[in-house]
Amino acid sequence: MDDISLISRISDLYKRMSHAAMKAGRSPEEVRLIAVSKTVGIERIKEAIDAGLRVFGENRVQEARKKISNLKSQISDLKTEWHLIGHLQKNKAKYAVQLFDLIHTIDSVGLAEEVNNEAQKIGKIQRILVQIKLSDEVTKHGVTEDESMPLLEIIIKNLKNLKLEGIMTMPPYFEDPRRSKPFFAKLRELRDRAEKRGFHLPELSMGMSNDFEIAIKEGATMVRVGSAIFGERR
């Protein structure tokens, strides 16, 4: 794929995002694009940076580490933001804290504590989201709805090197993206309930290439889009 098609895919994506926001009576600025660059090589990521993208999502610590250091060595003032959107193992918390501006996938007290400790060691306030699992798929990570309130509370009350900004979910894959809608609505309702308890959770990370418009309609503030930008992953 050449530059032109990357640029046109990105501009098409922004148009669809704006349209979805406006149709829902929201401002397009309320929704940020996280360009999911997992499996994408750094030449293509550089093209995406040239095309104006600044926020990238990776699902593996190791892969992100290589790419980010490689990019930094080539671009001296790399003004990009990196988000971890994949499952994080406790033993990689240290690297995640060094690399990522926002971790979308905190899913246990133990992991939250580990990330907090590592952040404290390097004097960082780590921005995080808590991943919520709203389906009963065994392969998915995330805390259940019932576990979520206690986890949010522990993070806010005890873990001072974490800045909890919101929650994230990933519905099961459906051919028909409309079937994702109840999952997105549920995440928003959960956020609203948490806010009634006094937790401030502005960010809702939900929606991918096939269902981001529906997620935006349901209140997404961050959509994580990979294949609609970079093409199908092999």
Ligand SMILES: *Cc1c(COP(=O)(O)O)cnc(C)c1O
């Ligand atoms: C891969 C991935 C995405 C992006 O998926 P696309 O369908 O390519 O847009 C979003 N979120 C998570 C957690 C992912 O792993």
